[in-house]
Each structure stands twice: as C-alpha cells, then as structure tokens.
Amino acid sequence: FLDDVFHSFGFSMVVGLGAGSLVATLFTIRRWTLRRIGIAGSHVGLVVILAGAAVGSVWGVKGRIELRVGQTADRFVKVGPGHEMEEALLGFTLRLDRFDLLYYEPDFRLRVYEILEDQEKLVVSVDPRSPAASDRLSRHGATLVGYWPDHSMRLEVEPAGQGQAGAAAALGIGAAGAPGDTTWLFDPGHGQVEYIRLTGGETLGFVWSKARADEVVARVASGKKGGPTHAIELEGARLEVEVGRTYALPGTDLTIRVLAAYKDFVIDPETKQPEERSSEPDNPALSVEISDSTGAILEKRWLFANFPGFGHKDSPSGPKMEYSYEGGTDAFSGGWLVVGELAEAWAIAPGTENRVVAAREGSTIEVGPHRLVVDSLLASAGVRYVHTSLSDKAVRPVAEISVVGEDQTRFLGVNQAASLPDGLVLALAPKGDDVRDYVSTLTVLEAGRERLVRKVEVNHPLTYGGFSVYQSEYDPRDTDFSGFEVVRDPGMWLVYLGFVLLIAGVTHVILVVPIADRLRRGRRASTMKGQADAGA
Amino acid sequence: MQGHEGLDIALLPLCLAAYGAATFAYAAMWRWRVRALHVVAPALLGVGLVVNLVQMTFRWVTVGQPPFKTLFESLILLAACIAIVYLVVEAVYRLRILGLPSALGLAGTTFYALAQVQKEAVNLPAALQSGWFIPHVVVYFFGYAALFVGFVAAALFLVRPAPIRLGRQDLTGEAHIDVEKLMNGAVRFGFALLTLGLLMGAFWAKDAWGDYWVWDPKETWSLVSWLVFATYLHLRFVSGWKGRRIAVVVVVGFAAVMFTYLGMQLLPTAGQSMHVYQ
Ligand code: HEM
Numbered sequence: 001f002l003d004d005v006f007h008s009f010g011f012s013m014v015v016g017l018g019a020g021s022l023v024a025t026l027f028t029i030r031r032w033t034l035r036r037i038g039i040a041g042s043h044v045g046l047v048v049i050l051a052g053a054a055v056g057s058v059w060g061v062k063g064r065i066e067l068r069v070g071q072t073a074d075r076f077v078k079v080g081p082g083h084e085m086e087e088a089l090l091g092f093t094l095r096l097d098r099f100d101l102l103y104y105e106p107d108f109r110l111r112v113y114e115i116l117e118d119q120e121k122l123v124v125s126v127d128p129r130s131p132a133a134s135d136r137l138s139r140h141g142a143t144l145v146g147y148w149p150d151h152s153m154r155l156e157v158e159p160a161g162q163g164q165a166g167a168a169a170a171l172g173i174g175a176a177g178a179p180g181d182t183t184w185l186f187d188p189g190h191g192q193v194e195y196i197r198l199t200g201g202e203t204l205g206f207v208w209s210k211a212r213a214d215e216v217v218a219r220v221a222s223g224k225k226g227g228p229t230h231a232i233e234l235e236g237a238r239l240e241v242e243v244g245r246t247y248a249l250p251g252t253d254l255t256i257r258v259l260a261a262y263k264d265f266v267i268d269p270e271t272k273q274p275e276e277r278s279s280e281p282d283n284p285a286l287s288v289e290i291s292d293s294t295g296a297i298l299e300k301r302w303l304f305a306n307f308p309g310f311g312h313k314d315s316p317s318g319p320k321m322e323y324s325y326e327g328g329t330d331a332f333s334g335g336w337l338v339v340g341e342l343a344e345a346w347a348i349a350p351g352t353e354n355r356v357v358a359a360r361e362g363s364t365i366e367v368g369p370h371r372l373v374v375d376s377l378l379a380s381a382g383v384r385y386v387h388t389s390l391s392d393k394a395v396r397p398v399a400e401i402s403v404v405g406e407d408q409t410r411f412l413g414v415n416q417a418a419s420l421p422d423g424l425v426l427a428l429a430p431k432g433d434d435v436r437d438y439v440s441t442l443t444v445l446e447a448g449r450e451r452l453v454r455k456v457e458v459n460h461p462l463t464y465g466g467f468s469v470y471q472s473e474y475d476p477r478d479t480d481f482s483g484f485e486v487v488r489d490p491g492m493w494l495v496y497l498g499f500v501l502l503i504a505g506v507t508h509v510i511l512v513v514p515i516a517d518r519l520r521r522g523r524r525a526s527t528m529k530g531q532a533d534a535g536a
Numbered sequence: 537m538q539g540h541e542g543l544d545i546a547l548l549p550l551c552l553a554a555y556g557a558a559t560f561a562y563a564a565m566w567r568w569r570v571r572a573l574h575v576v577a578p579a580l581l582g583v584g585l586v587v588n589l590v591q592m593t594f595r596w597v598t599v600g601q602p603p604f605k606t607l608f609e610s611l612i613l614l615a616a617c618i619a620i621v622y623l624v625v626e627a628v629y630r631l632r633i634l635g636l637p638s639a640l641g642l643a644g645t646t647f648y649a650l651a652q653v654q655k656e657a658v659n660l661p662a663a664l665q666s667g668w669f670i671p672h673v674v675v676y677f678f679g680y681a682a683l684f685v686g687f688v689a690a691a692l693f694l695v696r697p698a699p700i701r702l703g704r705q706d707l708t709g710e711a712h713i714d715v716e717k718l719m720n721g722a723v724r725f726g727f728a729l730l731t732l733g734l735l736m737g738a739f740w741a742k743d744a745w746g747d748y749w750v751w752d753p754k755e756t757w758s759l760v761s762w763l764v765f766a767t768y769l770h771l772r773f774v775s776g777w778k779g780r781r782i783a784v785v786v787v788v789g790f791a792a793v794m795f796t797y798l799g800m801q802l803l804p805t806a807g808q809s810m811h812v813y814q
Contacts, residue, residue: 017763024774053748062746104659437662458662459744470746487746495748499735510728514721 042505052494169208170381203335284325554584562635617681668740679729686722687790
C-alpha cells in the first residue's frame with residue numbers, strides 16, 4: 001500500500017518536474033546555440049523517459065509464473081490495481097525442463113545471539129578462521145579454542161599416569177611393512193573382549209590378565225555363543241531375554257514375548273518402519289508384547305536402553321520395565337587372543353589344538369595370511385582424542401569453545417549452540433544465503449511445437465512473443481521450484497531512447513561545450529579576457 | 537587462508553600514512569612558502585594512490601570478483617577515486633588550494649576503512665554477477681569523488697569567499713584563485729557521472745528484474761541527490777545564482793550524496809535493499 005502511494009506520488013512529482021522544466025527551457029530558448037541543443041536534448045530525454053514509463057504502466061502487463069520441473073504454463077497471474085489476482089494468457093506455452101540451484105562453497109560463522117521474547121537478535125558474527133575471532137567473542141563471554149573446517153578425530157594412546165581415570169590396558173597392532181598405521185585394542189578388565197576381524201575372517205582379540213584369558217578359553221570351548229545380552233529389569237528382578245522367546249514376568253501373572261531387538265533403532269522416515277541406522281549400539285531398543293494368563297495380548301511396547309522412562313507414559317497401568325543392553329560388540333568366539341600380562345598370543349579355536357607364540361612389543365604374529373606386528377603393549381594406557389582437519393574446506397566444521405566460568409571446553413558442530421552469560425547464545429551457523437546462481441531451462445511451445453530452448457537466469461531474461469520472462473525466485477527447500485516475473489512493456493524502447501538522449505545531452509553540455517568554449521576562448525584569449533563564464 | 541593477512545589489509549596503514557603525510561605537506565603550504573612542498577605534497581598523495589590501487593588489485597585477484605560489495609571495499613574504491621580526481625584537478629587547474637581538505641578527506645576515508653576492515657569478501661548474489669556491476673559502481677564513485685572536490689571547494693568558498701591569499705603569497709603564484717569556478721567545474725562533471733550511473737542502474741535493473749525502478753531506498757536517495765544537483769544547474773545557469781547561495785546548494789547536494797552512500801543502514805527498510813553494505 002505504502003509502496004503504491006509512494007510510487008504514484010514520486011512518479012507524478014517527477015513527471016511534473018520534467019514536463020515543467022522542458023516547457024520552461026523550450027520557451028526560454030530564443031537563440032539556438034550548440035549548448036542549447038544539449039540542454040534541450042537532455043530535457044527532451046527526461047520527458048521521453050517519463051513518457052515511456054507512462055506507456056509501460058498504462059499498456060504494459062506484469063505478472064508471475066511459478067513452475068516445477070516438468071510443468072508447463074500458458075498463462076500467468078497478474079495483480080490487478082486492487083491487489084486482486086487475475087489470470088492472463090501468454091499466447092504461448094512455457095515448459096520448465098530443468099532448474100539448477102548453484103551454491104558457493106559453504107562457509108560457517110560463529111554467531112552470538114541475544115534471545116529476546118519472541119526473536120533472536122544477532123550480536124556479532126565472526127569467521128572462526130580469523131585470527132581475531134577469539135578476541136571478538138571474548139567480549140561476550142566465550143573464547144575460541146580451536147576450529148576444524150573438515151573435522152576428524154585421531155586417537156592417541158599413551159602410557160597412563162598413576163591412577164588415571166579411564167585408563168585401560170592397550171594393544172597397538174600394525175601390519176608388518178606398514179609402520180605408523182596402528183590399530184588399538186583396549187581391555188578395561190571386565191565385560192567384552194575387544195577384537196579385530198581381518199579380511200578373510202581371521203580374528204585377533206586382546207585381554208590383559210591370564211585370568212581373563214582363561215575365562216575366554218573356557219567360554220569358547222563350551223561353544224556358547226556370546227552375543228550381546230538383553231536384560232529386562234522389573235521391580236528389582238532381572239530377566240535376561242532373547243528375541244523370539246516368551247518369558248513369565250516375575251512377580252506378576254503376565255507373560256512377555258520379545259519380538260525384535262535393534263542396536264541402533266531408528267524409524268525410517270519414508271517407510272515409517274523401524275530399522276538399524278548403524279551397527280553400533282547407539283540406541284538399543286527392544287520390541288515386546290505383553291499378554292495375560294489367558295494368552296490375550298494386552299499391549300505392545302518399545303523399550304529403549306537409553307531412555308528408561310519411555311513407554312511408561314503410554315501405558316501407565318502396565319508393568320514398569322527397564323531394558324539394559326550389555327555388550328557393545330559381538331563376543332569374541334575364537335581366533336588369536338593376545339594375553340598382555342604374559343606377552344603371548346594364543347591361538348584358540350573350538351576343537352583345535354591351542355598354539356602359543358610370543359607377543360612382545362616388536363613381535364610378529366602370523367594370523368592366517370596376515371603378518372601383524374605388536375607396536376605397543378601397555379598395562380595401563382590413557383586415551384586422548386586429537387582433533388585434526390582433513391582439509392581446508394568447510395566439509396564438517398567443528399569449533400571448540402570455552403565459556404567463562406566453565407572448566408571444560410565445548411565442541412560445536414553445525415547449528416549447535418552453547419549458552420553464554422547474560423542470556424546470550426553462541427552458535428556455529430552456515431554463513432548464509434550462499435546461492436551463487438539459479439538457472440531455469442525453459443522451452444517455448446506454440447501449438448505443441450517446440451519453438452525455442454533458453455537458459456533463463458537473473459540478468460538474462462527470455463524474450464518471446466512480446467513478453468520478457470525474468471528469473472525471480474527459488475526455494476532452497478524445493479529445488480524443483482522456479483519462480484518467474486513476466487513483463488510486457490511497450491514503453492521500453494521509448495525509455496531507452498530517453499536514456500540515450502539524456503546522457504547525450506548531459507555529456508554534451510557538461511563536457512563537449514566547455515571544451516569547445518575553451519578552445520575558442522584560447523584563440524580569442526586576448527580580447528575575451530574577463531568573461532570566464534561566457535558560456536553561462 | 538588461515539593466519540596470513542592479505543596485502544589488501546596489510547597495506548592499509550601504509551596508505552593511511554601516505555595520505556596523512558600528504559595532509560601535513562599541504563597544510564604546511566598554508567604556512568610556509570617552500571617550493572619543494574609543491575612537489576612533495578602531490579607526490580605523497582600519489583604514493584597513497586598507488587598503494588591504494590595495489591590493495592584493490594590484490595583483493596580483486598585473490599577474491600576473484602570485483603571488490604565493490606562491502607563497505608570496506610567501497611571505501612578503498614572511493615579513496616582511489618578521490619585521489620585520482622583531485623590529482624587531475626590539481627594538474628589541470630594548477631591549483632593546490634584544495635589539497636589540504638582533499639588529503640584530509642582521503643586520510644579520513646582510509647581511516648574509516650581501517651576501522652571497518654573486512655578480511656573476507658562477501659559472495660556476490662546472482663543479481664550482481666552482471667557486466668553492469670563494474671561500470672555502474674565505478675561511474676558512481678568517480679561521480680562521488682568529483683562531487684567531493686566540488687563540496688570541498690564550496691566549503692572553502694563559504695569560509696573564505698574573498699579571493700584567497702595564503703601565507704604571503706598565493707599557493708599557485710596567481711593573484712586570484714577562483715574557487716567558485718573550480719567548484720562549478722567539479723559539480724558539473726560529477727553530475728554527468730551521477731546521471732550516467734543512475735541510468736546504468738535503471739537499465740541494469742530492467743535487465744535483472746524487469747523493472748527500471750523499484751523505489752529501493754538507495755534508488756530514491758540517489759534520485760534525491762540527482763535532483764539537488766539538477767536544481768543546482770538550474771539555479772546557476774537559469775536563475776543566475778552566484779556566490780554563497782550556490783555554494784550552499786552544493787553542500788546540501790553533497791550531504792544527500794553522503795546519505796545515499798552511507799546512510800542506508802540507518803533506514804528501517806535497510807534489510808530488503810539490494811544496495812546496503814554488509
Ligand atoms: C534504478 C536504478 C539504480 C540506481 C539509481 C542505483 C543507484 C546506486 C547508487 C547511487 C550507487 C552508489 C554507490 C554507493 O553509494 O554505494 C549504487 C551502487 C551499487 N549499485 Fe545501484 N542503483 C540502481 C540499480 C542497481 C541495480 C539494479 C543493481 C544490481 C542488480 C545495483 C547494484 C549496485 C551495487 C552492487 C552497488 C555497489 C554498492 C553495493 O554493493 O551496495 N544497482 N547504486
């Protein structure tokens with residue numbers, strides 16, 4: 001609305017001014033000089049421009065077309081004088097064959113926001129690669145400790161200090177002839193045996209103490225398959241369960257049947273079916289079915305090891321069960337086992353003769369066709385993650401920040417945020433609208449026949465059948481969508497003619513005439529002295 | 537990319553120093569009649585200009601796009617334009633009287649650039665990837681530079697309307713320095729460039745969006761500036777205004793230009809504008 005008022009107000013103001021000045025000048029010109037031709041030219045130019053614009057706004061048409069890839073349009077939507085929408089025909093058909101949304105290489109910023117009632121206000125935005133970044137953040141209560149545009153973590157293992165928390169026995173193992181590429185196996189002293197599986201299926205596991213090694217040998221000999229254990233806890237009782245079997249629930253007359261187990265449960269967004277996202281036990285889940293003593297199914301329920309309370313809300317009357325998942329990897333079931341304490345490697349496999357070889361630091365162990373070297377053998381090792389950037393490109397950016405008053409640093413990935421003092425928030429965010437270009441490939445059809453194929457982008461409109469089609473919109477979330485502005489402007493050439501007249505007139509008056517004057521005056525310098533502004 | 541500071545920024549203090557030294561050299565002319573200053577002052581300004589151009593070239597090459605997008609980049613461009621226009625004026629009119637205020641303006645512009653340092657270029661949106669980008673901006677900035685010189689002359693004229701004598705003798709050795717004539721020349725030249733820039737902008741807008749004019753605040757204000765200087769021409773040549781009255785019009789026009797250049801961020805609609813500096 002405001003826009004319109006301004007438009008018409010400004011417009012008529014300019015029209016009046018231009019027309020007035022034209023009339024005024026033409027009337028005042030009585031003697032035509034070089035200079036006056038220029039003045040007239042520029043004023044006529046101005047009026048021609050305004051006339052062209054007027055022609056355009058009276059007889060011109062303007063509207064919009066929205067297309068998705070593959071769609072056609074033979075009409076457009078124009079906004080009438082009262083803001084009502086109406087459709088109008090193009091006189092030909094446009095088909096969007098292809099739409100390309102091109103991006104600049106991504107980059108990221110650390111941004112501090114102030115959280116207000118219903119919006120967030122940007123306080124500062126810094127390039128985490130800039131040397132001044134930490135300084136600029138420090139004014140808001142945070143410092144930048146490190147930034148890795150293409151983040152990756154490398155494990156570094158070193159002998160642990162006395163009583164260091166989290167220390168574990170560690171075996172560093174490498175392939176003979178390939179130094180520097182060490183794989184680490186840890187033995188925290190309880191739970192599972194960590195092992196590696198080589199190409200060809202051979203395995204090599206690691207425990208520190210002989211006692212643990214003996215346990216493993218006994219378990220392997222017994223042939224018991226040591227998969228992960230699923231345990232359901234209920235009113236203090238513990239029930240180890242397996243998929244596909246039915247159990248009586250302790251302390252009740254209910255039975256429970258285990259339908260399925262997932263290590264890393266996720267619902268597939270397309271099929272809406274549960275599935276494994278990875279082979280790591282990141283989100284263990286158990287699907288169970290509870291029945292009463294008659295065998296009637298009372299309910300089905302999902303139990304999540306990481307979210308103990310989940311499901312209770314849905315069935316407040318049902319039994320309160322908790323699920324725990326034990327054992328990250330499938331159990332070691334035979335192969336080579338390095339026993340750290342003895343510096344030996346045992347070949348253990350059900351039904352075969354056990355062999356023992358030395359496994360000191362530097363020893364080579366032959367595992368099937370593989371020749372492995374013991375790089376290090378540590379009774380107690382500390383683990384450190386070293387952050388590195390694999391490249392300079394912002395592929396997987398991570399920033400490490402330190403917030404005042406907190407003794408631990410924090411890591412921020414893309415779109416992650418940390419709270420700062422005074423109600424501020426610090427986030428690692430994409431730098432912004434990094435669209436480099438958007439290009440539509442349009443085909444013009446008339447009576448079903450292809451007439452023209454053109455790439456249309458900003459600054460490169462398509463002109464056909466009296467219309468110009470301008471690329472005007474894209475949607476980053478819908479890359480098949482393209483929006484166009486269609487314009488028919490019969491005043492355009494008049495406006496351009498006016499441009500030329502105006503520019504020619506102004507340059508003529510301002511550059512050509514004074515130079516001509518100067519030359520003439522130079523010739524008559526002695527006689528014309530004192531009339532410096534004669535041209536005026 | 538990490539750590540190292542490009543020449544575009546590293547040279548900024550040197551540029552400021554050269555313009556600053558030129559300011560002192562031009563100021564010294566007002567006090568002492570030392571002929572050597574007539575060479576030293578423009579030479580220092582010239583050194584500043586060369587450094588300025590090296591900065592721009594370096595940024596252009598390393599960033600791979602015309603460095604006219606951010607406020608920092610535009611200040612560097614503006615400084616180069618002012619230095620060029622001033623040096624041409626000094627050579628053509630053989631006048632050094634505008635040296636002090638011009639060099640001061642250059643030092644100020646560079647100082648502002650130093651305060652606004654932006655290491656990193658902003659990616660050009662699709663609309664700016666056009667052949668019109670460079671001429672449109674460069675023409676406008678030369679226009680601004682010429683109008684700056686005109687403004688400086690007008691200001692000087694308002695302060696000392698009588699023919700100016702400096703020290704015991706005129707700077708130029710001429711008895712009279714017609715500051716008004718100088719002002720008129722600079723303003724007319726600036727107006728021609730403003731017109732050209734305006735029409736190129738409108739032509740570009742038509743090509744990019746299908747509209748010559750969308751009443752974006754910068755467009756509106758550049759029209760206001762243009763109208764003020766058009767009024768100047770009419771008052772000067774139709775109504776025959778002279779002296780202080782006409783100098784005031786120049787000052788008003790230059791204020792409008794400065795608002796067009798720097799004032800857009802202050803407007804509430806700044807967010808939607810194609811023309812607001814980041
Ligand atoms: C209707 C016509 C237009 C007018 C009157 C106009 C006016 C101006 C003015 C006065 C400047 C001066 C330099 C400054 O102070 O920043 C400028 C700069 C600039 N114009 Fe235009 N302009 C127009 C159209 C356009 C269009 C259509 C575009 C781009 C699609 C554009 C892009 C720029 C750019 C990129 C700058 C450099 C400064 C910046 O990046 O903000 N202009 N324009």
